[in-house]
Amino acid sequence: MKALEVKDLYKNYSRWRGKTTKAVDGVSFSVEEGEIVGFLGPNGAGKTTTIKCICGLIEPNSGDINIFGIDAVSDTRKAVENTSAVLEGNRNIYWRLTTRENLEFFAGLHGRSKKETKSEMDKLLERFDLKEKEDTSARKLSRGMQQKLALACALIRGTDLLLLDEPTLGLDVKTSKELRRFVMQLAVDKGKTILLSSHDMNVVEDVCERVIIINDGKVLADDKVRNLKRLFDVHLYDFILRGKPSLDEIEEYHEVIDVRYENNKTRLKVSLKDSGSFYRLIDHLRDSGMELEKVENLDTHLEEIFMNIVEEELGG
Amino acid sequence: MKEHIIFYSVVKKHFIELRRYFLNTLMTISGVFILFLLVFMGLRSFEAGTETLKGSIIGFAMWTFAVGAYSEMSWGLLQEARDGTLEQLYLTPSSFRRISGYRVFASFLFQFVLFIVFLIIMMVTTGQYLYLDPGIIVLVGLTLLSVYGIGYVMGGLSLVFKKVQAANQILMFMFILFLVLPTITDHKIIYFVPISWGNVLLNKMMVDGLSLFDLTLVEHAILILNSFAYLVLGLIVFRFMENIAKKRGLLGHY
Numbered sequence: 193m194k195a196l197e198v199k200d201l202y203k204n205y206s207r208w209r210g211k212t213t214k215a216v217d218g219v220s221f222s223v224e225e226g227e228i229v230g231f232l233g234p235n236g237a238g239k240t241t242t243i244k245c246i247c248g249l250i251e252p253n254s255g256d257i258n259i260f261g262i263d264a265v266s267d268t269r270k271a272v273e274n275t276s277a278v279l280e281g282n283r284n285i286y287w288r289l290t291t292r293e294n295l296e297f298f299a300g301l302h303g304r305s306k307k308e309t310k311s312e313m314d315k316l317l318e319r320f321d322l323k324e325k326e327d328t329s330a331r332k333l334s335r336g337m338q339q340k341l342a343l344a345c346a347l348i349r350g351t352d353l354l355l356l357d358e359p360t361l362g363l364d365v366k367t368s369k370e371l372r373r374f375v376m377q378l379a380v381d382k383g384k385t386i387l388l389s390s391h392d393m394n395v396v397e398d399v400c401e402r403v404i405i406i407n408d409g410k411v412l413a414d415d416k417v418r419n420l421k422r423l424f425d426v427h428l429y430d431f432i433l434r435g436k437p438s439l440d441e442i443e444e445y446h447e448v449i450d451v452r453y454e455n456n457k458t459r460l461k462v463s464l465k466d467s468g469s470f471y472r473l474i475d476h477l478r479d480s481g482m483e484l485e486k487v488e489n490l491d492t493h494l495e496e497i498f499m500n501i502v503e504e505e506l507g508g
Numbered sequence: 509m510k511e512h513i514i515f516y517s518v519v520k521k522h523f524i525e526l527r528r529y530f531l532n533t534l535m536t537i538s539g540v541f542i543l544f545l546l547v548f549m550g551l552r553s554f555e556a557g558t559e560t561l562k563g564s565i566i567g568f569a570m571w572t573f574a575v576g577a578y579s580e581m582s583w584g585l586l587q588e589a590r591d592g593t594l595e596q597l598y599l600t601p602s603s604f605r606r607i608s609g610y611r612v613f614a615s616f617l618f619q620f621v622l623f624i625v626f627l628i629i630m631m632v633t634t635g636q637y638l639y640l641d642p643g644i645i646v647l648v649g650l651t652l653l654s655v656y657g658i659g660y661v662m663g664g665l666s667l668v669f670k671k672v673q674a675a676n677q678i679l680m681f682m683f684i685l686f687l688v689l690p691t692i693t694d695h696k697i698i699y700f701v702p703i704s705w706g707n708v709l710l711n712k713m714m715v716d717g718l719s720l721f722d723l724t725l726v727e728h729a730i731l732i733l734n735s736f737a738y739l740v741l742g743l744i745v746f747r748f749m750e751n752i753a754k755k756r757g758l759l760g761h762y
Contacts, residue, residue: 203757205756205757206756215757241757244595244757244759244760247598247599248598248754249595249598249754249757249759249760250754250755250757250759251751251754251755269601269602269603270601272598272599272600272601273601275599276599277595277596277599279592279595279596279760280592280760283591283592283593284592284593284595284596285593286521286525286591286593287591288524288525288528288529289521289524289525293521293524296517296520297517297520297521298596299517300513300514300516300517300518300520301514301517301518301596301597301599301600301602301607302514302600302601303510303511303513303514303601303602304510304513305510305513329528345596349599
């Protein structure tokens with residue numbers, strides 16, 4: 193069963209003198225039950241607007257949104273029964289309430305009593321390392337803890353669909369990794385359906401099986417991460433050369449990602465589309481009299497795929 | 509859906525927050541009380557009659573109540589938007605209007621206790637004693653509905669325009685005018701502006717010692733119509749502004 197289905201979603205904002213800004217321009221996608229899908233796009237791509245349309249906080253101009261078969265545009269309240277969201281990181285919680293009071297309040301806001309959620313609450317506190325801080329005001333928690341609490345508050349609502357808008361924004365590496373691990377476990381252990389938007393490619397790549405890439409309000413790609421990697425079969429190589437090559441000629445035929453000179457050695461990171469490009473570069477280096485010390489094939493990351501897709505779109 | 513659990517959670521949260529800000533609340537009340545004493549001493553120095561002095565106690569207590577009730581609606585919403593929790597309140601199987609209704613109820617309970625305590629302190633301090641008939645709960649509640657209506661209007665406006673603090677301050681002074689109006693004029697305008705007529709009836713009960721049943725049907729009807737008209741108007745404006753905020757994507761902005 194489809195947990196979420198978005199079809200031909202449009203959202204324009206009227207500006208002065210009749211001008212309009214297209215925030216979401218015909219977005220369509222669906223998410224199966226128990227799936228974790230990444231929602232990737234640069235600033236202003238339309239991710240947050242789409243997520244807010246899904247949970248009824250923004251009214252779309254047109255389009256259909258179905259949450260577990262319920263029309264979320266016409267019957268928002270019913271659809272929201274099975275939806276929770278973490279919007280904009282550590283906001284979403286009451287800073288004057290303690291950790292436990294926040295959990296109790298948000299459980300209650302979804303009609304779940306303290307008695308009903310007691311053991312679940314304890315597990316969440318343990319899981320997020322918040323047990324020791326359960327009686328501490330949320331404003332006294334670190335940013336990472338506040339974000340963990342915001343996620344816990346969304347979870348305690350007991351909904352099957354979870355919308356996470358930039359959940360790791362502003363977190364240190366350790367906390368971000370913890371949170372990613374936890375999000376993955378949610379889908380595996382609890383069968384939750386998660387739509388996760390993030391700027392951070394590492395987060396999406398780590399957590400999501402499928403990714404929807406959005407830019408200028410349009411979906412540019414919607415596929416499994418591994419398929420996208422195959423589709424954009426870009427190979428990254430790290431060359432270590434003795435001496436200093438002439439970059440102009442290399443850049444004419446190959447995409448140079450990074451160049452560093454150190455101790456009379458050059459570290460050249462290039463993106464090559466196929467094996468032909470690889471041999472051409474080797475020939476070129478040999479003809480230029482460069483001595484090759486080491487070559488390393490690097491893994492393709494979602495970041496490169498993302499850049500390729502967005503650049504292709506911009507290039508028309 | 510368990511609406512009673514949602515209701516309980518909203519009311520409980522309101523009281524927890526009040527407890528956290530107890531000192532702040534106490535200092536605000538003390539400030540208002542000092543202001544009242546100054547006004548009261550001023551009136552006495554002008555040799556105002558007992559009725560005027562007693563009226564000033566009721567008026568002052570009502571003003572404090574009205575400002576508290578109004579702030580809960582308009583300032584409370586702004587605070588939620590600023591903290592980023594307003595959008596979370598929309599993510600409930602109940603409705604945001606119901607949630608704010610529960611908040612109004614919680615705020616009314618607290619403000620009413622404060623109103624009575626404040627009245628008692630003022631009576632003891634000034635030596636001007638008033639009748640405290642249980643029926644005043646109904647009267648104060650009905651009178652305050654109009655204030656909540658205005659609170660909904662301003663709350664709705666703040667969802668879209670955000671910066672409405674200046675209008676809030678003007679309204680606080682307007683409430684003084686509405687409360688004082690019946691002592692200045694007998695004009696029918698007092699039937700139409702908020703809290704004026706309620707204050708007239710409260711004076712009848714608390715100064716003249718009438719009970720709720722001693723008031724005429726017409727007097728009750730005017731109060732009920734006035735209060736519900738403002739409340740309905742407030743809810744309509746709020747809904748209208750809420751729709752605009754949703755269309756423009758402004759709910760979470762501050």
